[in-house]
Structure formats: structure tokens, C-alpha cells
Amino acid sequence: SEGRRTYRFFMPEMDTKAKARHELATELKRAVAERAFQLHFQPLVDLNSGAVAGCEALLRWPHPVRGFVSPAEFIPLAEDIGLIEELGEWVLEQACGVAVGWPAAMTVAVNVSPIQFRRATFPLKVAAALARSGLAAHRLELEITEALLLQDTESTLTILNQLRALGVKIALDDFGTGYSSLSYLHRFPIDKIKIDKSFVDTLTDQAGSAPIVRAIVQIAAAGNKTTLAEGVETAAQRDLLRQLGCQQMQGYLFSPALPAEALARLIAGGDVE
Numbered sequence: 001s002e003g004r005r006t007y008r009f010f011m012p013e014m015d016t017k018a019k020a021r022h023e024l025a026t027e028l029k030r031a032v033a034e035r036a037f038q039l040h041f042q043p044l045v046d047l048n049s050g051a052v053a054g055c056e057a058l059l060r061w062p063h064p065v066r067g068f069v070s071p072a073e074f075i076p077l078a079e080d081i082g083l084i085e086e087l088g089e090w091v092l093e094q095a096c097g098v099a100v101g102w103p104a105a106m107t108v109a110v111n112v113s114p115i116q117f118r119r120a121t122f123p124l125k126v127a128a129a130l131a132r133s134g135l136a137a138h139r140l141e142l143e144i145t146e147a148l149l150l151q152d153t154e155s156t157l158t159i160l161n162q163l164r165a166l167g168v169k170i171a172l173d174d175f176g177t178g179y180s181s182l183s184y185l186h187r188f189p190i191d192k193i194k195i196d197k198s199f200v201d202t203l204t205d206q207a208g209s210a211p212i213v214r215a216i217v218q219i220a221a222a223g224n225k226t227t228l229a230e231g232v233e234t235a236a237q238r239d240l241l242r243q244l245g246c247q248q249m250q251g252y253l254f255s256p257a258l259p260a261e262a263l264a265r266l267i268a269g270g271d272v273e
């Protein structure tokens with residue numbers, strides 16, 4: 001396909017990798033058709049009150065042989081082979097349907113792939129999921145990534161404004177891992193900044209990320225945006241985040257993602273297990 005006068009080396013290991021990928025793709029296709037996924041929910045906790053402010057919906061693929069396949073593995077594959085829209089729509093419908101049963105103060109956050117986001121029909125799909133479930137729009141938070149802000153700025157703004165007009169909230173996921181500058185923040189209608197786990201990991205180190213996190217929190221506050229810290233695993237991290245003025249946290253310190261029933265028990269004050 002690249003024409004003559006080019007050549008490629010062929011390695012047997014490439015063949016094995018390609019085969020494994022092809023096999024996984026075939027299984028993923030079937031799983032999407034059969035809706036063979038689960039949604040788990042990880043609590044987002046208010047750092048001042050300690051209350052559960054909402055949850056992030058995280059996809060789980062229980063595979064008969066491989067066990068739970070990580071979304072980090074199959075989301076990029078779903079994007080590559082054209083399955084992400086169907087999968088993303090299912091997540092949206094499920095998440096809204098579950099969240100409508102939670103206390104009214106709780107929100108639900110849904111991850112949105114850039115491919116899904118850029119489809120012209122996306123805002124309609126969001127509106128449909130809200131209407132079908134009866135979930136109030138302000139209780140739905142869509143998580144997007146920095147890469148979206150960098151490419152095709154005009155169309156990104158248009159879609160964000162359409163979504164905002166519906167009343168849903170927008171969160172910027174994995175903040176600080178992309179290439180966007182802090183000055184981008186006020187140009188986009190974003191409600192929340194999720195500070196990436198990599199900053200939380202080094203937060204309590206000598207010469208660690210605390211000054212950076214403080215700066216992010218201050219800039220977010222100036223723009224009336226909420227801040228959440230991801231991947232909080234220790235009480236020391238939590239305490240410092242609270243001191244720095246961060247509003248919410250998410251991480252194993254409080255809870256991993258749980259099946260809907262276990263989460264409902266947690267909210268009701270029962271045991272996590």
C-alpha cells in the first residue's frame with residue numbers, strides 16, 4: 001500500500017501480537033453486541049464534610065478467560081475499531097439509570113472518549129439518556145481530556161456550549177498530564193478540574209508537587225471551578241489536599257470503584273463488602 005521502493009522487515013513476534021489483538025477485537029465486538037460489561041462506581045468525596053458528593057462510573061469487562069480486562073486496554077481498542085460510540089452510549093444510559101436512585105445531592109461522572117465527543121449527535125444522545133432515566137441534568141458530569149481543548153478549538157467550544165445548555169457539568173480529567181496551559185482554563189466552559197494522580201503521588205514528598213497543586217487550586221478557584229484530586233491513597237495526602245483548599249478527592253483511601261449494589265450499601269451507611 002505504500003508503493004514500490006519501500007520494504008518492511010517482518011518479525012514473527014509482530015505476527016503474535018497482531019493475532020492477540022485481532023482475537024481481543026473479535027471478543028470485544030461480541031461483548032459490545034451482548035452488552036457483556038459492568039459499570040462500577042467510585043465515590044468522589046467532599047474533603048471538608050467527608051460526605052460522598054458523587055461517583056465516577058468506570059467500565060469493567062469480565063472476560064471468561066482473562067478475568068477483568070482493564071479499560072486502559074480495551075477503551076483504546078474500542079476507539080480503533082469503531083465500537084466506542086456504542087459502548088459509550090451504553091455507559092451513559094446505565095450511569096444515568098443507576099444515579100437516579102441515589103440521594104439527590106449526588107452526581108455521576110461519565111468518561112467521554114474524544115471520538116464520542118466529536119460526533120454531531122453526542123449532545124442529543126446525552127439529552128436522550130437524561131430524558132429516559134429522569135436524571136436531573138445538573139447531576140451528570142462529563143469527563144473530557146485536555147487533548148480535546150487543543151485540537152479543533154472552535155468545534156470543541158460549540159459542543160461544550162451545547163452540553164452546558166442542557167445543564168450538564170463538564171470536568172477536565174487527568175489535568176496536568178497533557179500540554180494545555182493553565183491559561184486555557186478560563187477560555188472553556190469547564191466546571192471542575194480533576195488533578196491527575198501523578199501530582200497526588202508526589203504531593204507529600206520533599207520538594208514534591210504541593211506548590212503545583214496549590215497553584216492549580218488557586219487558579220481554579222479564581223475561575224469558579226471545583227477541584228478534585230485523583231488517586232488519593234494516604235491520610236497524609238488527604239490532609240494536605242484539604243489544607244491546600246482542594247474540594248474533593250477520589251481514591252483507594254476512601255474506596256475503589258464498587259458494583260452498584262455495594263455502592264448503595266456504602267451510601268446507606270452499611271459495610272462496603
Ligand code: C2E
Binds near residue numbers: 058112173230251
Ligand atoms: P480515569 O478516568 O483516570 O479513571 C481513574 C482510574 O484510576 C480508574 O482506573 C480507577 O480505578 C483508578 N483509581 C482510582 N483511585 C485510585 C487509587 O487510589 N490508586 C490507584 N492506583 N488507582 C486508582 P480504571 O477503572 O482501570 O480506568 C482506567 C481508565 O479507563 C480511566 O482512567 C478512563 O480513562 C478509562 N475509562 C474507564 N471507564 C471508561 C468509560 O466508560 N468510557 C471511557 N471513554 N473511558 C473509560
Ligand code: CA
Binds near residue numbers: 056173
Ligand atoms: Ca475519568
Ligand code: CA
Binds near residue numbers: 173174194230
Ligand atoms: Ca482521571
Ligand code: CA
Binds near residue numbers: 174196197
Ligand atoms: Ca488517570
